[in-house]
Amino acid sequence: MSVYCGIACRRKSFWCYRLLSTYVTKTRYLFELKEDDDACKQAQQTGAFYLFHSLAPLLQTSAHRYLAPRHSLLELKGLLGKFGQDAQRIEDSVLIGCSEQHEAWFALDLGELERDWHFPVSCSRYKAQALLHWHHTHQFCSRSGQPTKKNMAGSKRVCPSNNIIYYPQVAPVVITLVSDGTRCLLVRQSSFPKGMYSALAGFCDIGESLEETVRREVAEEVGLEVESLQYSASQHWPFPNSSLMIACHATVKPGQTEIHVNLRELEAAAWFSHDEVATALRRKGPYTEQQNETFPFWLPPKLAIAHQLIKEWVEKQTRSSLPA
Numbered sequence: 042m043s044v045y046c047g048i049a050c051r052r053k054s055f056w057c058y059r060l061l062s063t064y065v066t067k068t069r070y071l072f073e074l075k076e077d078d079d080a081c082k083q084a085q086q087t088g089a090f091y092l093f094h095s096l097a098p099l100l101q102t103s104a105h106r107y108l109a110p111r112h113s114l115l116e117l118k119g120l121l122g123k124f125g126q127d128a129q130r131i132e133d134s135v136l137i138g139c140s141e142q143h144e145a146w147f148a149l150d151l152g153e154l155e156r157d158w159h160f161p162v163s164c165s166r167y168k169a170q171a172l173l174h175w176h177h178t179h180q181f182c183s184r185s186g187q188p189t190k191k192n193m194a195g196s197k198r199v200c201p202s203n204n205i206i207y208y209p210q211v212a213p214v215v216i217t218l219v220s221d222g223t224r225c226l227l228v229r230q231s232s233f234p235k236g237m238y239s240a241l242a243g244f245c246d247i248g249e250s251l252e253e254t255v256r257r258e259v260a261e262e263v264g265l266e267v268e269s270l271q272y273s274a275s276q277h278w279p280f281p282n283s284s285l286m287i288a289c290h291a292t293v294k295p296g297q298t299e300i301h302v303n304l305r306e307l308e309a310a311a312w313f314s315h316d317e318v319a320t321a322l323r324r325k326g327p328y329t330e331q332q333n334e335t336f337p338f339w340l341p342p343k344l345a346i347a348h349q350l351i352k353e354w355v356e357k358q359t360r361s362s363l364p365a
């Protein structure tokens with residue numbers, strides 16, 4: 042769907058109106074709310090608020106489903122009064138999106154945000170929880186030590202004493218499925234649930250390209266050298282502090298498949314065949330009980346990009362083994 046919108050764009054010093062898609066007008070509207078505190082405050086009047094308590098979303102059950110209730114500004118003020126909280130708390134809310142009709146959506150945490158965040162993962166909550174968490178952990182200027190002030194939308198914080206602007210941080214992480222042509226390499230950390238293996242992951246070091254990170258992490262963790270790299274997809278991952286997972290496939294140099302596990306990083310690493318991985322993809326962990334004194338081999342759930350990467354590899358192997 043496309044609409045004529047009132048947003049003017051400057052091109053060669055002329056103002057012109059363009060045919061903009063719904064997505065573009067929505068994006069431009071959100072941009073305006075992030076840049077303009079008054080516009081954002083105005084948007085709160087007609088917006089919807091989603092509530093959290095120490096990063097756990099407030100949910101209601103309806104027909105055996107959990108739904109996140111929406112509150113108008115008026116309802117929110119009533120709720121805050123009921124819980125003995127000041128209406129000033131609304132200033133802590135952060136902008137998390139808007140509808141196609143430009144109804145702005147906000148998230149507000151009414152708890153103390155003191156606990157570690159261990160909650161069931163859901164894509165729709167990623168942005169709200171990651172942003173609320175970032176604000177909670179970045180309240181002071183690292184130069185002056187003074188408290189920073191968030192803008193209305195919560196897209197940045199500013200130090201009033203020196204005007205340094207702090208934006209929410211995202212740490213790039215590469216996650217690589219290494220293959221030797223017929224098998225793929227999966228690893229586990231001691232912190233993983235029992236029996237679960239995943240693709241090899243690692244944070245980018247400062248100054249590195251993604252290609253360099255993949256090469257270094259594979260060498261560091263399993264002592265192998267990769268020679269080809271193919272980008273697959275990316276995912277925002279909120280643990281521990283908002284990462285951008287960049288998923289890739291890579292292959293090892295021919296004949297160089299002997300794994301040397303770095304035990305400071307990993308508990309185990311091994312090559313797995315197509316059939317073993319295809320079977321594991323169908324299993325649903327976590328397993329709390331051992332079978333024949335070991336835990337079944339299983340893989341991260343569908344929500345994790347590791348699952349998509351591994352599934353992609355299995356499908357590619359299946360296709361290449363079919364007769365032409």
Ligand SMILES: NC(=O)C1=CN([C@@H]2O[C@H](COP(=O)(O)OP(=O)(O)OC[C@H]3O[C@@H](n4cnc5c(N)ncnc54)[C@H](OP(=O)(O)O)[C@@H]3O)[C@@H](O)[C@H]2O)C=CC1
Binds near residue numbers: 216346
């Ligand atoms: N969505 C998915 O499918 C998957 C997501 N992941 C995520 O990928 C991330 C990285 O994987 P992992 O193998 O642990 O990474 P690494 O192999 O890079 O090892 C983690 C260690 O790196 C150090 N480190 C370096 N930079 C950072 C940073 N910016 N933030 C935090 N720690 C840093 C820390 O060491 P120290 O504390 O000693 O300084 C940390 O313990 C994890 O957050 C994990 O949750 C992993 C697999 C699958």
Ligand SMILES: [Mg+2]
Binds near residue numbers: 241242243262306
């Ligand atoms: Mg790692």
